[in-house]
Amino acid sequence: MIFYHPKAQRDLQDFGIKIPLLSLRIEQVRLHLLQKFGPPCLTELTQTDQTLGREDLARVHTPEYVEKLFLSRTGLEQALLECYECLRPDGGPTVRYDPSQAKTSLLELFQDLLAEGYGTYKAIEHVLQKKAQKPDSFAWSFFLGGGMHHARPNGPGGFCLFHDIVVGLARVKETQRLSSAWVIDVDAHMGDGTAFFSKIFPWLKSLSIHMENGWPLGVPDQDGARPHIIPSTLDIPVSYQDSRKYLALLRAGLEQFKRQEILPDVAVVVLGADPFLGDVLQSTRHLQLTKAEMLARDQFLFNFFKELQIPVAYVMGGGYGPHIAPIYEQFLDFALLS
Ligand SMILES: [Zn+2]
Numbered sequence: 001m002i003f004y005h006p007k008a009q010r011d012l013q014d015f016g017i018k019i020p021l022l023s024l025r026i027e028q029v030r031l032h033l034l035q036k037f038g039p040p041c042l043t044e045l046t047q048t049d050q051t052l053g054r055e056d057l058a059r060v061h062t063p064e065y066v067e068k069l070f071l072s073r074t075g076l077e078q079a080l081l082e083c084y085e086c087l088r089p090d091g092g093p094t095v096r097y098d099p100s101q102a103k104t105s106l107l108e109l110f111q112d113l114l115a116e117g118y119g120t121y122k123a124i125e126h127v128l129q130k131k132a133q134k135p136d137s138f139a140w141s142f143f144l145g146g147g148m149h150h151a152r153p154n155g156p157g158g159f160c161l162f163h164d165i166v167v168g169l170a171r172v173k174e175t176q177r178l179s180s181a182w183v184i185d186v187d188a189h190m191g192d193g194t195a196f197f198s199k200i201f202p203w204l205k206s207l208s209i210h211m212e213n214g215w216p217l218g219v220p221d222q223d224g225a226r227p228h229i230i231p232s233t234l235d236i237p238v239s240y241q242d243s244r245k246y247l248a249l250l251r252a253g254l255e256q257f258k259r260q261e262i263l264p265d266v267a268v269v270v271l272g273a274d275p276f277l278g279d280v281l282q283s284t285r286h287l288q289l290t291k292a293e294m295l296a297r298d299q300f301l302f303n304f305f306k307e308l309q310i311p312v313a314y315v316m317g318g319g320y321g322p323h324i325a326p327i328y329e330q331f332l333d334f335a336l337l338s
Helices: 024-037 054-058 063-071 073-083 106-133 164-175 192-200 240-260 291-308 325-337
Strands: 002-004 042-044 140-143 181-185 204-211 234-238 266-270 312-315
Touching (some): 002 106, 024 042, 054 063, 054 164, 063 073, 106 266, 140 291, 204 240, 234 240, 240 291
Parallel strands (some): 002 042, 204 234
16 A cells, blocks of 8 residues: 655745755655556545654654644744754854745744654554465555654754654554564664654664765764664665675575564565655765666665565655656556565
8 A cells, every 4th residue: 555645745935945856756756656556555644633743753753843743833943954964063053044035934834744654653663564464465655755764762853854654554553463673774864863863762673774985974083983872773884896796695694683683563665766866965974776787776665574474564765856756656666566
């Protein structure tokens, strides 16, 4: 089942945030799916109550942060500007934010993000329900959005205001049996927010395969360590020179993860398309996988979970520019025909 939420599509420039990140890819993939497989392959989340609320974020984020987002207009605006890296160290907005250019308010952006987070929750809930109904089958779902893997318990990070995946898992946990969950993150950037949460919640294990250099931002100390970074349960940093070994490294890492961790009730894959060489974001240049390598990665992951019959929910993660949609389309074509 593939989930689509119209509010997951946005142009940040409509909110006065001058970052050219159009979520065009969602519409492109949606149209591709409709054309190729017809409307039954998509579940559109269009009801106004299909959104997250304060209680959802409060399950995993700190009370201070949740209060800042929900109870104070200035607090929310500040958090959003920090999220999109539009705040100067003294607290004022940078030139990246120009409210006079905004078509709509930052409050509206928050509502859109909460609605997008609901899509992630739905994708997770769906596979667990499927598995409960048919224990011997393989359940997978894909949400056309989501993957806010840089958000931390007490604040935003790297364009992620809150952690939709941990929020979704914690909400599902209220009503369904969920004793363990894996987040498998193949986005080009390290899932540093997820790593934080996996230290807080013993039921959450995180694997991140990512660019060795370029992220998280910040200067390593003399020993090469970044003291403000918490490691994932398993990290697989890949250097630019090792781009061709990416799949072998992922395979070995996932095998190790399988041996060292208890198999989970559900896995969430952050299927970032930004390791692709056609990605236009400057900070992803440290990994350059070809289109064929991207498909091999995605097929390997899908088959890994299928073989183990672990329910898996996919979220999109990063992927920037006009050449990204075909990366998701080739995977979804494969998954839908499997
Ligand atoms: Zn990324």
